[in-house]
Amino acid sequence: MMPYTATMAGENTLLRPLFTSDHPCMRSIFTDQHVMKYFGNGQPLTVEQVEERTLASAAHNNFLSKERKYYH
Known part of the structure; x- marks a missing residue:
């Protein structure tokens, strides 16, 4: 069985959950x-709000990943 992945992909777009490694990009x-x-x-x-x-x-996404076996 494939792991659950909460992503949506298009020709030029990939939507996925946020992870802590995304903070620098989100801040900018x-x-x-x-x-x-x-x-x-x-x-x-x-910066603090971001x-x-x-x-x-x-x-929240980490919690869901553990519950749904989402691998990142």
Whole structure:
């Protein structure tokens, strides 16, 4: 039986859960005022906010990976 993998792939796109290793990339995106003007309230996040959100998401995904045998 193949392990459960929560991903979606298209010709030019791969969507997958966040992991702690994604934090540097997420920080560069979500702290950039030119990018964030198109998201939410238009204000960039602080480094601390990005870290908190990325780690919370990664922890949630790690929990799911153990429950669903998701290998990353």
